[in-house]
Amino acid sequence: MTDAKVRVRFAPSPTGPLHIGGVRTALYNYLFAKKHGGDFLLRIEDTDQTRFVPGAEEYVIEALKWCGITPDEGPGFGGEYGPYRQSDRKGSYREYAEQLIKDGKAYYAFDTSEELTEMRDRLKLAKVASPQYNTITRETMRNSLTMSSDDVENQIAEGMPYVIRFKMPRKEEVRVHDIIRGWVLVNTDTLDDKVLFKSDGMPTYHLANIVDDHKMKITHVIRGEEWLPSAPLHVLLYEAFGWEAPKFAHLPLLLKPDGNGKLSKRDGDKLGFPVFPLEWKDPSSGEISSGYREQGYFKGAFINMLAFLGWNPGTTQELFSMDELIQAFTLERVGKAGAKFDPDKTKWFNQQYLRSKTDAELAEAIKPISEEMGYQKSDEFLAGVCTLMKERASFIPEIVTGGIYLFEKPETYDEKTVSKKWKEDTPDRMRSLMGDFEKIENFDSSEIEVVFKAFLERESLGMGAVLPNLRLLVTGEGMGPSLFEIMALLGKEESLDRMKTGIDKLS
C-alpha cells in the first residue's frame, strides 16, 4: 500500500453546517492528495439516523465547492468506490461484524440501556477508576460470551435487540504511529469493548470507517485530534480483519479566540466573526448563522487563512494561492498544538486579497451590493469607486459603505469638522470657489486641483482652511480619499450642486 496512489477522504456527518475546523480538515486532506497526485474523496457518515439534519449534506458540498476543495469522488461527484453515503452502504457492514464474531474477536451483547447504566453506576459506587464495558465487566453482562450458544440463538431468533461489541484483548500494548505526533502507545486495559454494530442495524463510526476506508483504498487518514483516543481501536480493528492500516495524521484543534476550548458555533456570532464558510439557517429553530461567503470574504483569503492555522511553509511567505499551497504543503509542517482562531489576522488576509484585485474585478463584486442598496451605476463608475476606496477597505461591502457619499448626496455634515473649520466667511469663499470651478471645461482631478491651488494663491489661503470645508460640502465627511478625484468621479454638475446645497444648509 505504501506505493499505492494516495487516496484520502473527508468524512463529515451531516448533523449540521460544516464549521471552519471541518473545512480546514477537508483542506489539509485536499492539499495532501493533490500534492501527491492522489484522490480526495467525500464520504458522508450518516450512520446515526437520529442526528440527521436536513440540508446539512447539501451544505457540506456547497461549502467545499465554494472553497475550491472539489472532491474527486463523492455523492454527486461520481467515483468507482461508491456509494459514498454510508446509509446507502448499510447492507455491507453486518457481514464484517459477523466475520469478527466468527473469528472470536467480537460478540453479541443483549444488555439494555438500563442495564448498562446500572452497571456503570455500580462500578462508580465501587470507586472503579473508569467504569466501562470491558474485559472484566463483560463477564457479568448478558452477551454471547456469558450465555450458552442456544440462548444466544434463541434470543436472536426471537428478535431481541442486540449489538455487536469488539472483544478488546487484555494487556496488550497498541502502537499507533501518527505522522504529526510520532508513536502513541496505549494499553488495551484502558480501552473498552466498543459497540461496532448497533441494534438498529447500522454500524457505528468505528466499524464503518474501517470497512469503508479499506474498501475505498484510503491510504492516509487525516482527521481531527478528537479521534486520537479511538485510533488504537481502529488499529486493532485493521489487525482483526487482517488488513493493512492506512497512515494516520491527527490534526490539532481550532480553539476559541478568547479563553479556552474548542471553537464552537456560538463563538462566532458572539465575537462578531463567522464560524461557518456559508450562511446557515437552522431548519428547526430558523436561527441564522453568518458565513464567510456572505460576509464578503474572498474564498482565497479564507482558504489562505485557514491553511495557516496549524501549518506554515517554513518561509516568510504568507500569501498563497491554492496551487501554491498544494506545492508547499506537507503534513510534517503541521503543528501539534491547537491554534486559536484570530479574527484580526483573518481580516488582514482579506485586505491583502482585496488589494490585489483589479478595479474591474472589484467593481463586479460591489455591483450586486450597490444594486441591492438601490443604486444603479455604470461599471465604469463602480470601478472609479473601487479605485478610490480599495486602499481603505478590508472587505468588499466596505467599499460601498465606506464611500456611500459617492452614491448619494450627503444628508448630514460631520459635526466635528463643521465646528472646527466652518467659519463666518466660509460661505462666501466657497461661492467664490464654485465660480472658479464652473469655468473648468475638462473636469478631471488634475484640472480641479490646478484651479483649486490658483484659488488658494489668489485668496492667500492655506489648504487647511479651505479643503476640509470643500470636502464637507461634497461628501459630508471630514476625511476620505483625494477630494479632487472624488469630484472628478462625481462630475462637474453633481459636484457643484453639492457645493451649492451644502453652502445653503450650513449658512
Added chain:
RNA sequence: GGCCCGUUCGUCUAGUGGUUAGGACCUCAGGUUUUCAUCCUGGUAACAGGAGUUCGAUUCUCCUACGGGCUACCA
C-alpha cells in the same frame, strides 16, 4: 476521576545543544498624506515551573502545573 495529546511575544508561528530567540497580526511612536486609509521607519513584547543529562540547555529526559480532547447502541 481515568486515558491520550499539547505548552516559544496578547495571537499565528520560525528556530537551534552555544542565536542580539526571527517573521506576521495586534499595539505603540515617528515620517509621508489637506484629512482618513495606504505606505515607510522604529519600539514594546515570548522559550509555563522545577529537577536531571551536559562544559553549556528554549532545544534531550523526568516530574509538576496549566490547557485541550476522549471517556454513548454520536460522529
